[in-house]
Amino acid sequence: MPAIQVRGANLVYEVLGDGGPWVVISPGGRRGLTSDRALGMLLAEAGFRVLVYDRRNTGASDIGFPGTSESHEQAEDLLALLQALGTGPAYVAGCSSGARLSLLLALHHPEAVRALLLWRVTGGPYAARKLAFNYYEQFIAAAESGGIDAVARTEHFAAMIAANPHNRSILDRLGADGFVAAMRRWLAGFHQGSGYPVAGLSPEEMRRIALPALIVPGNDRIHPRAPGQAAHRLLPNSEYREIMTEDVDVDVDFAAWEAKTGTLAACFIDFLRRRETLAIRRP
CATH class of the missing domain: 3.40.50.1820 (Alpha/Beta hydrolase fold, catalytic domain)
Structure with a gap:
């Protein structure tokens, strides 16, 4: 495509x-x-x-x-x-x-x-809690426990890397600290509007x-x-x-x-x- x-x-x-x-x-x-x-x-x-x-x-x-x-x-x-x-x-x-x-x-x-x-x-409220975990919290936990390698092994990011191998180099350049910072930033943005x-x-x-x-x-x-x-x-x-x-x-x-x-x-x-x-x- x-x-x-x-x-x-x-x-x-x-x-x-x-x-x-x-x-x-x-x-x-x-x-x-x-x-x-x-x-x-x-x-x-x-x-x-x-x-x-x-x-x-x-x-x-x-x-x-x-x-x-x-x-x-x-x-x-x-x-x-x-x-x-x-x-x-x-x-x-x-x-x-x-x-x-x-x-x-x-x-x-x-x-x-x-x-x-x-x-x-x-x-x-149920959707707000569930989506915060699905989109952000599970990946923050993976990065904090196993670094960017653990993120790359999650079902979602492993599929993205398989479909587009360049995505692994993007994650590597970002690193675990950069990835966690990005996820926390987006998580905060999600919570700002999740209660409406x-x-x-x-x-x-x-x-x-x-x-x-x-x-x-x-x-x-x-x-x-x-x-x-x-x-x-x-x-x-x-x-x-x-x-x-x-x-x-x-x-x-x-x-x-x-x-x-x-x-x-x-x-x-x-x-x-x-x-x-x-x-x-x-x-």
Whole structure:
């Protein structure tokens, strides 16, 4: 797959479809582009040009820990990627952590976003504790107990090194002390926004996002229904659609959501086509 250097990091990407309005998809967690490629293919088959990509620190892209907030850095990376590819304003879709970065992009760079498509929005105290461990604390513990070699052996970073061997040299240059400092900096940035109804943005910031949005809430411990409902209440120009009708007592309901890929795609395509029709009707 092609890669392009964005803000000092090589990001791997793929464009699905030959034409039509641009849609970019940002997955949840630290998952790579393959996790939502099936969704992207369905959107492309419906006439949209879909950008899927490995964010910094995911998939085969480069490792890097700039700034004070991972989600803010991911939003700035996405802006630079869209500019480098010459997409113009795009429909921006995001799941979980991808929803956070999408909201931040819309807040700080609304000119780059035509509308938002957000699903499995994150929030609540359980998600805040669990994600702090998943994203940062487990890797801090590995570095402090076994140095950068231990970090490189963790499941996440071992997979990134296997996909992109250059990532091992990036970790080596950073060293255990530099890595721990970066993780603690990002952990502090995460905690600054983790207590809001929608993790990552204050209610006041959410209300300032006037762009059209479609919200599809989650149904598990890390993506409970309440943050999606809060996003709908706070975003002044949003629609709300439920796909999962029952809540489940698991951290992430991966299998059930994968089975609903076609339903989610249908919801997105309906929203996108209505937005396109409105755009054509405007003088």
